Amino acid sequence: MKRCLIASLAITLLAACSEEPVSDANSTYHLHRLNQAEYNNTVRDLLGTTLRPADHFPQDDVSHGFDNIASVLSLSPVQVEMYHRAAEQLIADALVQERTPAQVIELEDLQGKAVAEVTGTAPVQPLDQYAEDESEDSLGRTYRVGARTPHAWKFVSESSLRLPIPAPGTYRVTIRAWVERAGPTPVRMNVELGGTTVKAFDVLAEADKPEQYQADVTFDGTQPFALRYTNDFDTGSRWRNLLVDSVTLEGPIGETEPNPLRARIVTCEPDLAQPAVCGREIIGKFATRAWRRPIRDEELTSLEALAGPATVEDQAAFEAAINLALTAVLTSPHFVFRVETQPRSGKPAPLSPYELASRLAYFLWSSMPDARLFEAAANDALGTQAELEAQIERMLADPKSAAFVDNFVGQWLTLRGLAAHEPNRKTYPDYDLSLKADMIGETKQLFAALLAGNRPAAELLTANYTFTTPRLAEHYDLTPLATSATGGFVRATLPATRLGLLGHASVLTATSHPNRTSPVKRGKWVLEQLLCSAPPPPPPAVEGLPNGEQVSASLRERMEQHRTDPVCAGCHKIMDPIGFGLEHYDGTGKWRDLDGRHAINATGALPDGRTFDGGVELARLIATDPRYPQCVTRQMMTYALGREPDLLVVNQLAARWSANGAGLRDLVSIIATSEVFRNHAPQVKAMNAL
Numbered sequence: 001m002k003r004c005l006i007a008s009l010a011i012t013l014l015a016a017c018s019e020e021p022v023s024d025a026n027s028t029y030h031l032h033r034l035n036q037a038e039y040n041n042t043v044r045d046l047l048g049t050t051l052r053p054a055d056h057f058p059q060d061d062v063s064h065g066f067d068n069i070a071s072v073l074s075l076s077p078v079q080v081e082m083y084h085r086a087a088e089q090l091i092a093d094a095l096v097q098e099r100t101p102a103q104v105i106e107l108e109d110l111q112g113k114a115v116a117e118v119t120g121t122a123p124v125q126p127l128d129q130y131a132e133d134e135s136e137d138s139l140g141r142t143y144r145v146g147a148r149t150p151h152a153w154k155f156v157s158e159s160s161l162r163l164p165i166p167a168p169g170t171y172r173v174t175i176r177a178w179v180e181r182a183g184p185t186p187v188r189m190n191v192e193l194g195g196t197t198v199k200a201f202d203v204l205a206e207a208d209k210p211e212q213y214q215a216d217v218t219f220d221g222t223q224p225f226a227l228r229y230t231n232d233f234d235t236g237s238r239w240r241n242l243l244v245d246s247v248t249l250e251g252p253i254g255e256t257e258p259n260p261l262r263a264r265i266v267t268c269e270p271d272l273a274q275p276a277v278c279g280r281e282i283i284g285k286f287a288t289r290a291w292r293r294p295i296r297d298e299e300l301t302s303l304e305a306l307a308g309p310a311t312v313e314d315q316a317a318f319e320a321a322i323n324l325a326l327t328a329v330l331t332s333p334h335f336v337f338r339v340e341t342q343p344r345s346g347k348p349a350p351l352s353p354y355e356l357a358s359r360l361a362y363f364l365w366s367s368m369p370d371a372r373l374f375e376a377a378a379n380d381a382l383g384t385q386a387e388l389e390a391q392i393e394r395m396l397a398d399p400k401s402a403a404f405v406d407n408f409v410g411q412w413l414t415l416r417g418l419a420a421h422e423p424n425r426k427t428y429p430d431y432d433l434s435l436k437a438d439m440i441g442e443t444k445q446l447f448a449a450l451l452a453g454n455r456p457a458a459e460l461l462t463a464n465y466t467f468t469t470p471r472l473a474e475h476y477d478l479t480p481l482a483t484s485a486t487g488g489f490v491r492a493t494l495p496a497t498r499l500g501l502l503g504h505a506s507v508l509t510a511t512s513h514p515n516r517t518s519p520v521k522r523g524k525w526v527l528e529q530l531l532c533s534a535p536p537p538p539p540p541a542v543e544g545l546p547n548g549e550q551v552s553a554s555l556r557e558r559m560e561q562h563r564t565d566p567v568c569a570g571c572h573k574i575m576d577p578i579g580f581g582l583e584h585y586d587g588t589g590k591w592r593d594l595d596g597r598h599a600i601n602a603t604g605a606l607p608d609g610r611t612f613d614g615g616v617e618l619a620r621l622i623a624t625d626p627r628y629p630q631c632v633t634r635q636m637m638t639y640a641l642g643r644e645p646d647l648l649v650v651n652q653l654a655a656r657w658s659a660n661g662a663g664l665r666d667l668v669s670i671i672a673t674s675e676v677f678r679n680h681a682p683q684v685k686a687m688n689a690l
Contacts, residue, residue: 032338032642033073035060041367047094048261053086066411070642087330098256162226169252170218178210179203182240188230191215194223207433275318283325291334293354348679353377363640364395366403392669409447412635415440417510424515428588438472439506445489454663457632458623461500468492502619505589512587519579526578532631535574554598577604581618630654640671649676
C-alpha cells in the first residue's frame with residue numbers, strides 16, 4: 001500500500017509539472033511550487049515544528065533576481081521522493097504521543113536577558129550570524145528541538161560562556177559550532193561541569209558547513225555548566241576563533257511529556273467501533289489548512305480510501321491509517337504547489353478568496369495564511385479594499401513579516417551573494433564573519449525601519465543615518481557606540497562621506513573583487529538593482545583586468561585604458577563612470593583617500609550625462625531619477641507575483657505611488673490591492689489534471 005501511494009503521488013506531482021504552459025504576449029502561468037523558505041515556513045506554521053526539511057532539498061533556481069519565480073521552480077523525480085520522506089518525518093514527529101522534553105537555550109535570549117556569564121581576557125561576543133539549526137528528530141525514539149536564532153557567540157580568546165541549567169537530571173547537550181582557523185590545528189572546545197571538563201571537542205567545521213557536537217552530562221542542580229575555548233593562538237601567533245550559534249539541552253533523558261504538536265492535528269479521540277467519523281474530521285481539518293482552502297468531498301473520500309478500511313481493530317492501526325493519509329496530504333500537489341484554479345476562458349478573472357489569502361501570505365510572510373486570513377477568506381471579506389488594507393497592515397506588524405525583509409531585500413539588493421563572497425584576508429585583515437553579519441544586518445535594519453515608518457523609498461539612498469553595531473561603527477570610523485540593551489543594532493548618524501545604501505558595506509563588499517574594488521560590478525549593480533537598466537552582456541572571450549597587486553597605474557587609469565578596446569567600450573562606458581563614484585570605499589566598504597599610492601578620483605557620470613563627484617552625490621542623483629521608483633515597483637511586483645510583471649502596469653502603479661509620497665509601506669499596499677495581484681494571469685494552463 002505504501003509503495004503504491006508513493007508511486008501514485010510521484011506520478012501526480014510530475015504530471016502537474018510536465019504540461020507545457022500556455023503563453024501570450026504579456027505573461028506565462030506556471031504552477032507555483034513552494035520554494036525552500038516557503039516550505040520550511042509553511043510546515044512551521046502548519047505543524048508547529050522546528051524541523052526544516054527543505055534545507056536539504058536541491059537549491060531553488062533564480063530568475064529575474066528571485067528564487068520564488070514560478071516558471072523556474074521545477075520538480076524532478078528526486079525531489080518528489082524527498083518531499084515524501086520529509087512528509088513522513090514531519091507527520092511522525094507531529095503525531096507521536098509522548099516525547100522527551102527539551103530545554104532549548106536560544107542565544108538571542110541569553111544575550112537579551114543577560115543570563116550568560118562570560119569570562120576571559122576578551123569576553124565572548126554576540127553577533128548577528130543568521131544561521132539556522134539543522135537538528136532532526138529520531139522518529140519515535142528521542143526527539144531533539146533545535147534552537148533557531150539569528151545570533152551567534154564568538155569566542156575570540158581563551159574564554160568561557162557559562163549557561164543556566166534548568167533542573168537536575170541527565171541532559172544531552174548539542175552545540176552547533178564552527179571556527180575561523182589558523183593553521184591545521186583544530187580549535188579546542190570543552191564542555192565543563194563544575195569547572196571539570198566532561199567532554200572535549202576538536203572543532204574543524206567552517207562557516208559554510210557548521211557541525212553539531214554532543215555530550216551527555218548529569219547535573220545535580222548546583223554545578224555551573226560552561227563552554228570553554230582553550231587554544232587561542234597557534235605557534236605562529238595567528239588568531240583562531242570559535243563561533244557557537246545554538247546550544248540545546250535535551251532532557252531530562254528518560255522522562256517524557258505529551259507531544260505539544262499532536263493537539264494541533266488530533267482534534268478528536270476515535271470511538272474504535274466507528275473510527276471513520278473521527279478520522280474524517282482529522283483528515284478534513286488538516287487537509288483544509290495544508291491545502292490552504294476547503295477540501296472537497298471527493299478529495300476527502302479519496303484520502304479516507306488511502307487510509308484504509310472504515311473500521312480498524314485497535315488504536316495503533318487507527319494511528320497508522322491517519323499517518324498515511326496525512327502524509328499523502330503533505331505530498332499532494334495541493335500542498336507542494338500554490339494552486340490557483342483558472343477559468344477555462346483564459347481571460348483575467350479574480351482569484352478566489354482563499355487563493356488571494358495565500359498569495360498575500362506568501363508575499364508578506366513567505367508562509368501560509370493564518371487563522372485570521374482563513375476567516376476573512378471564508379467570509380469573502382478580502383474582496384473589499386478596506387478589509388484587504390487592514391489585513392496588510394496587520395500582517396506587516398506581525399513578526400513573520402521579517403521573512404519579507406529577509407527574502408525580498410536579501411535578493412533585490414543581492415545581500416545573499418555576500419554569504420559566498422570572501423575578501424582576501426591579507427588585503428583586508430579586519431574582515432571576518434562577525435563584520436559580514438553586521439553588514440547584512442545593517443541593510444536589512446534600514447529597510448525594515450523605513451518600511452515600519454512608511455518612509456519614502458528615496459530615503460534608502462539618502463538616509464544620513466544607519467543602524468550599526470560597535471564592530472561596524474569602528475569599520476565606518478564612527479564615534480564609538482554604546483551597546484544597546486539587547487546587544488543589537490542602534491541608530492547612528494553617518495559622516496558626511498557616507499549616505500544610504502551606496503555607503504553600506506554590504507553592497508560595497510558584495511560588488512568588489514576579493515582583493516580590490518570593482519567599478520564595473522558597482523556600476524552594473526546600480527544600473528540593474530536601482531534603475532532596472534541592465535547593460536548588455538559582455539562579448540565572449542573578453543579578458544578582464546589583471547588582479548595583480550603590483551601595478552604602477554591607478555585602477556581608474558587601467559580601466560580607462562581597458563575601455564580603449566572597442567570590443568569592451570560599449571558596456572564599460574555605461575558602467576564604469578558610475579562605479580568610479582564609489583571608489584572612496586575599499587573592497588569592504590571602508591573609507592579611503594588613496595588607492596595604493598594614487599589619489600582617488602571619484603568623479604563620474606550617469607548614462608544621461610548628469611555628473612557627480614563621489615558616492616553621496618551619486619546617491620542623491622539616483623534618488624531623484626524617475627527610473628528609481630519605477631524600478632523599486634518592478635522589483636517588488638516581480639517578487640509579489642512570482643513572475644515578471646507587465647511594464648505598463650508597473651509604470652502606472654509607480655506613478656500612483658510616487659504621487660502619494662512613495663512610502664515603502666504604501667507600495668506594499670498598492671501592489672497587494674492592485675488588479676494584477678488580485679486577478680489570475682491571462683492565458684493560464686488548465687488545472688483539471690490535479
